[in-house]
Amino acid sequence: MKQLVSIPSKWLLSIGAYVALLSIASAQTFASDITSTAHQARVKDIATIEGIRDNQLVGYGIVVGLQGTGDSQQTAFPTQTLASTLLRMGVSVPAGAIRVQNLAAVFVSATLPPFSRPGTKLDITVSSAGDARSLEGGLLLMTPLYGADGKIYAQAQGPLVVGGYSIGANGNLKQVNHPNTARVPYGGIVERAVPLDFAEQRQFSLLLNDADFRSAEGVASAINHAVGRTAAHVVDSRRINLSAAGGEEVPAFLAQVESVEVPVFPRAKVIVNERTGTVVIGGTVVLQPVSILHGGLAVNVVSEFQVSQPNAFGRGDTKVVRQTSVDALDKPVNRIELKQGATVDDLVRSLQTIGASARDVISILQAMKSAGALEAEIEVL
Known part of the structure; x- marks a missing residue:
């Protein structure tokens, strides 16, 4: 037979108040956790209004005034473009009689901002479409810029600004940056507005x-x-x-x-660029307890060719002998241990301690993701 225990009413009130306080404390803790994982940002920095957008423009034209660094004679379309341009100006010249060393065929691109009106000036980018060595010193002739609907929205023309150079003589070449791409500041003028x-x-x-x-x-x-x-x-x-x-x-x-x-509330992301070896780990990435063993085996095979020369009065032949040597280096295993509550900074410091390269970090992060120790999305660029 069960025994009933009676609790005074004042104790029931105290217990109820205690439970209420626990509920309030839990709610405050949960709210503080939510606030700690969020950061403040303006709406204009994280969102866009539908319909208010840029529009991309593209066109094809020619650049003249180059100092022998234009397209070669084997490139056919620059001569055809120049011949048709001269024909529109009343000059009839056969395409085969045109020398194109001082001109280059280019593609012109620009971005049409929203609410642009006729007369608004745009920055344009010019890129070589042929085998020109450099666009330095060139002048872009009037080029219509088309939108996705095939209509002309702007015209581009002006002298090019190149952020590099390419100089060659007697088979020697000196190049800085990319001289085949240039810009024309305020080189485009809007001719048609996008209705909005x-x-x-x-x-x-x-x-x-x-x-x-x-x-x-x-x-x-x-x-x-x-x-x-x-x-x-x-x-x-x-x-x-x-x-x-x-x-x-x-x-x-x-x-x-x-x-x-x-x-x-940003997503937990790890950005990996395999081409450059760049790894960017967001601050919201959560790490679980994990033990990492990292080592490597390097095998080098080196081949050298030596000439075997017989004595002065010998009857042997001169031969090329190949000497191959194999060298193997087994690196010791490095160990990293991440305990409960470890942060991204702890992971980075541990990886730096063992001397891990960028490629090693990428492999380790991918392995941690597969093991469930990395609570984040890995995005490979």
């Missing part, structure tokens, strides 16, 4: 640069708090719908939205 009118529009979409539901909810809440009404509504992990109030000026509303500081 916000006068009657009241609905907009805010697109986050990095899709994340938690960040999207934080952005919507911060915007609603800043404007004092429900103006933002989360659609998915990247899109947030915005609605301007009746009679409210759209530029002022969007300016207020872009200036709002919001909490951002």
Whole structure:
């Protein structure tokens, strides 16, 4: 038979208050953990407004005035381009009679910013399309720049600014940077505007640069708090719908939205560039306890060719003899131990202690990810 224990009512009140305090403390701890993993950023730095975007332009033209560093005679399209250009100017010259050492065929690219009007000047980039050695000292002739719809949006022309040079003589070549690519500051002029009118529009979409539901909810809440009404509504992990109030000026509303500081919860990422050996580890990366053993075996095979010369009165023949030597070096195993609560700084210091190279760090990080000791996404560039 079970025995019932009676608890005074004042004790029940104390126990209830204690449980309530525990709940409040747990909620505060959880909130502090959330705040510690987030950082503040402006909306304009982490998101864009749909429809307000750049547009890429491209064109094909010729650069003249080079000092013998243009395309060679084997490149056919520069001569054809020059012949057609001269024909439009009333000069008929056969393409085979044109020498192209002082000109180069190039592709011209530019970016058309939003709300650009006719007359707006653009910076353009010029890149050689043939086998020209250098564009230094060249002049870009008038080149139309086309958009994705095939329409002309800008015209480009002007002297080139090259950030390098290439000099060659008697088979010797000296080159600095990339002289086949140049820029023309304010060399493009907008001729056609992209239609974009916000006068009657009241609905907009805010697109986050990095899709994340938690960040999207934080952005919507911060915007609603800043404007004092429900103006933002989360659609998915990247899109947030915005609605301007009746009679409210759209530029002022969007300016207020872009200036709002919001909490951002970035993904834990490790960026790896295999080509350059660069590794960037984010501060939100979490490491689990792990023991790493790292060593290496280097085998070098060296071949040398020696000439076997007989004596002066010998009857032997002179021969080339190949001497091969094999050398193996087995490095001792290095050990790294990461305990509970280890940080990215601890990992980097440990890797530096054992003298790990960038390639070794990349291999170790990939192995840690496979073992479940690295709670982050590895992105290989």
